[in-house]
Amino acid sequence: KIVGDIKKGETFFINGGEGGLGVATIQLAKHVFGAKVVAQVASDENGEFCKGVGADVVNNRFKDDLVKTLAENPPNVAIDPVGGPLMGKCIATMPYRGRWISLASMAGPETTLDVNLLWRKNLRVIGSTLRSRTPxxxxxxxxxxxxxxxxxxxxxxxxxxxxxxxxxxxxxxxxxxxxxxxxxxxxxxxx
Known part of the structure; x- marks a missing residue:
């Protein structure tokens, strides 16, 4: 909430919904902040699990097109511990004033991003980690x-x-x- 400032009725995306961070953020976004939740998962079984804890839409990274899923469900706030080449294409699906929070780069540290989207849509790409924060x-x-x-x-x-x-x-x-x-x-x- 502090970094992404998620609001009731917004759409939230978590990359890696079945992990510890994913499960926690799905529940928080859905049940505490009142958001629609989209989760990227590694299997259909994990997708059903994520739906059970609050995800509205799941995307199987091995079968489904994440960019298409996000274009159909544009995320106002995203938490992404994966990064990599797909990140820039996903950011492009965000609506005006979207906030993409990058926590890690498990799929690699590089992506391609049309920076014109940042100012056209007033998007924010935020790097965040707890380790480097002040007391x-x-x-x-x-x-x-x-x-x-x-x-x-x-x-x-x-x-x-x-x-x-x-x-x-x-x-x-x-x-x-x-x-x-x-x-x-x-x-x-x-x-």
């Missing part, structure tokens, strides 16, 4: 979570999902689960 910014984020999210969590409007708990000695397999897109929620390593 004051982190405190502001925490206060927003306590104000906007905790009451919904307490009321059971949404819940965290843990796909699997594994010993740290199985970290290689845990990463393989993530890379194969098999997880629905977080994979937790124990020490």
């Amino acid at each position: 004051e910014e982190k405190a502001q984020i925490l206060a927003g979570l306590v104000r906007d999210v905790y009451p919904a969590f307490e009321a059971r409007a949404f819940a965290p999902f843990v796909h699997k708990v594994m010993p740290i000695t199985e970290a290689t397999e845990a990463h393989a689960i993530l890379e194969r897109g098999e997880n629905r929620g977080k994979v937790v390593l124990t020490v």
Whole structure:
């Protein structure tokens, strides 16, 4: 909310809906902020899971055309931990004053973007990570979570999902689960 300023009735896109970040943001966008939710997933089964936690539209990255899906459901706010070549084409689908938040670049650090769209549509492309934020910014984020999210969590409007708990000695397999897109929620390593 602090970075994307999502508003009730807007459309929200999450790239990687079945992961821990995806599941949390789907629930927040839908149940706390009242947005329509579009999620990119790695399988039809993961798509059904995401619909179950609040996604309105799902796009299977192996079968469906993401640019077409987003053109039909233009996102006002997007959270993208994937990046890569497709990112620029997806940004082009955004409506006026859209906000694209890049958190990582799992599909690669480069994309092509028609920068004319930025000023024509008054778009914002935002890079964001918690690690580099100041203590004051982190405190502001925490206060927003306590104000906007905790009451919904307490009321059971949404819940965290843990796909699997594994010993740290199985970290290689845990990463393989993530890379194969098999997880629905977080994979937790124990020490």
